[in-house]
Amino acid sequence: MEGEFINLIPENLASEHVSCIIRTKKVHQGIEGKRQWLADRLKEGHVFRKLNEKATVFIEYAPCETAWTPIIGDNYYYMYCLWVDGAHKGKGYASSLMEYCIADAKEKGKSGICMLGAKKQKGWLSDQSFAKKFGFQVVDTTENGYDLLALSFDGTLPKFAPNAKKMEIESNELTIYYDKQCPYIDQYIQRIKKYCELDEIPVNWILVDTLEKAKALPCVFNNWAVFYKGKFETVNLVDATYIKRIMKK
The missing domain is CATH 3.40.630.30 (Gcn5-related N-acetyltransferase (GNAT))
Known part of the structure; x- marks a missing residue:
């Protein structure tokens, strides 16, 4: 093998x-x-x-x-x-x-x-x-x-x-941290952007493009992390259906 x-x-x-x-x-x-x-x-x-x-x-x-x-x-x-x-x-x-x-x-x-x-x-x-x-x-x-x-x-x-266990940020906007390690990420970004633009949902996109930024993140992270209302949501790549659900919180 x-x-x-x-x-x-x-x-x-x-x-x-x-x-x-x-x-x-x-x-x-x-x-x-x-x-x-x-x-x-x-x-x-x-x-x-x-x-x-x-x-x-x-x-x-x-x-x-x-x-x-x-x-x-x-x-x-x-x-x-x-x-x-x-x-x-x-x-x-x-x-x-x-x-x-x-x-x-x-x-x-x-x-x-x-x-x-x-x-x-x-x-x-x-x-x-x-x-x-x-x-x-x-x-x-x-x-x-x-x-x-x-x-x-x-x-x-x-x-x-210690910062990874914080799981909170100051912004209440939908906030997504991402890097370019996963080739699927770009597709998910485009889908979420389209949905949020149509529904006029503000999104804060944060590109993690240095090791220093990655080590300082306020949450667990593999290559993607979602926050809403200041609270960490998931490391999963998510679609518009998921965004709709958390926006109802």
Whole structure:
């Protein structure tokens, strides 16, 4: 199975498909935004490993020190995403990718691996029940049900940064923090903008475009976060139906 996977590197990034966007038939800005984001991150130790074919089968992780998320985890890897979709499920690919990440972490002398989860599994977050089969355990929580899971090799544990547990901002407007890591984000932005313009709903879009901004965020964050009336709502990519629902609060 080893030969079936490849890692994205500067030399193949332009020619290889970004496998988490494989279901999208049209080329759009999100894809190129993802490629550029990756180009800047690969030199920081970011890993994007995927099945060597056009399929949504991949893992993405990075050193916690340079991961765009408000988590403190010295010498840890942060796993952004582990995704196996469609007909490729049930073939052992997810286990192979997780095992690769664990082996890579141990080889590089890391203290462990961590990932974002929730007390109730949420869309766009990796399957925490699957991670727990490999020894991941909840090591920190927020008051609104988000968990930090970790697989520790040396007994040290990561934690949410204090600002990540704030879950509040001063603005009462619909506010969305986002970065360009996920190629789907651009599509969701355009849909939400269209809906909000038609209904004259003010939206505050905040592009997280530096590591410093990501580490200072007032909420848990994988690549997207929604606030309304000053309160954190979700890390899930959301559509107009969701916006309509929270606007009724």
